[in-house]
Amino acid sequence: MFTAQQEDCGGRGPCTWKGDWVSDDGKQNRKNVRLAGDDVRVDNVGERVDALDTGSPTSVYADRHIGNTLWVVVWVLGAVALLVFCGRVIWRLLREHLLLRANRNPGSR
Structure with a gap:
């Protein structure tokens, strides 16, 4: 589960969200990662989105399953x-x- 912490509009391209990710079982967590994926919809800080850790050191991917x-x-x-x-x-x-x-x-x- 990804929890949005900060919107990053770094000057180029569309804005992305950075935040913390925790696995479903709570055993793994990642701090300050970017939420990636097509058609990702996050509106507010603190909003939670299902996300998958694919091994990228900087990103997790929105689970649109x-x-x-x-x-x-x-x-x-x-x-x-x-x-x-x-x-x-x-x-x-x-x-x-x-x-x-x-x-x-x-x-x-």
């Missing part, structure tokens, strides 16, 4: 809904085609 999983679920559900919709459209078209064909040739059954 929950957010990524949510997007995967959303995409999968969207794909399933699209497949169901397309399947129903194809089924209706096929059924109409077969019914029209059967009505044109009633003796061909």
Whole structure:
């Protein structure tokens, strides 16, 4: 868990946050490390963010696993809904085609 201590806007690029990191089991901790990662959202000093220590001497990385999983679920559900919709459209078209064909040739059954 990363706890934001100081916002660092060092003059170049976007601002980053520095702070302290503690492992989930509390056995490891790192002081004055930078929180890295895409789309990191920290607004206030003292705010806590799930973060992973990957061995970098100066940074820990925001753990976006929950957010990524949510997007995967959303995409999968969207794909399933699209497949169901397309399947129903194809089924209706096929059924109409077969019914029209059967009505044109009633003796061909």
